[in-house]
Amino acid sequence: MQALLESSLLLGGIAQLMLPDLAASQVVQLHPLAVVGFTGALLNALNLLPIGRLDGGRIATATFGQGPAGIISGVALLLLGLQSIISGDNPVLLYFGLVVIFFQRAPDLPAADGYTGVGTPRQLVNLAALLFMALTLLPIPTDVASSVADTLI
Numbered sequence: 001m002q003a004l005l006e007s008s009l010l011l012g013g014i015a016q017l018m019l020p021d022l023a024a025s026q027v028v029q030l031h032p033l034a035v036v037g038f039t040g041a042l043l044n045a046l047n048l049l050p051i052g053r054l055d056g057g058r059i060a061t062a063t064f065g066q067g068p069a070g071i072i073s074g075v076a077l078l079l080l081g082l083q084s085i086i087s088g089d090n091p092v093l094l095y096f097g098l099v100v101i102f103f104q105r106a107p108d109l110p111a112a113d114g115y116t117g118v119g120t121p122r123q124l125v126n127l128a129a130l131l132f133m134a135l136t137l138l139p140i141p142t143d144v145a146s147s148v149a150d151t152l153i
Contacts, residue, residue, distance in 0.1 A: 004030075004038060010135035011038055045136035046096050048129050051076045052104045056133065059126050063118050066110070077101070093137065 005012040005028065050060040051073045061069040077097055084094030118126070 004035070006140045008038070008042070008136050009138045009140050010132070011041055012140045041136055042092070045133045046092075048133035049076055049080075049096075049100075049137075050130075051097075051100050054100065054104075056129070059129060063123065063126050087139070 005015050047054050048056040048059070050056040050069070056076075057069065057073055060072050063069075064072065077100070080093050080097035084091060084097075
């Protein structure tokens with residue numbers, strides 16, 4: 001279960017803050033609800049990727065418009081592919097990217113009001129969702145994990 005906790009910067013960081021001796025042990029026993037909560041957070045973060053018809057893609061379309069959202073979607077798909085090539089430890093993002101490519105080919109319906117911009121409060125919520133997605137999907141760097149374990153020992 002240690003690998004599960006190190007696969008997310010946000011959730012692994014919260015686990016290390018709540019249980020400081022967690023980083024020192026090699027075997028970690030987690031309650032099944034903790035695993036379910038981690039899985040739910042991971043699925044929400046995957047849904048917030050700014051790709052196509054996912055929630056993150058709709059947020060990008062509302063915030064930036066149809067043209068820039070298409071570019072952001074392409075860049076996000078490219079980064080998903082590069083991540084799976086560079087660090088082959090966690091293939092979840094590659095599988096999710098393939099599912100998105102194969103099952104979300106239909107074009108999205110245009111917005112009823114494509115001219116009114118998104119207000120500042122909603123832009124802050126969009127930024128918070130983007131930050132949650134990035135921190136959940138980024139793994140804990142091995143240097144940080146080992147330095148935390150060394151300071152606790």
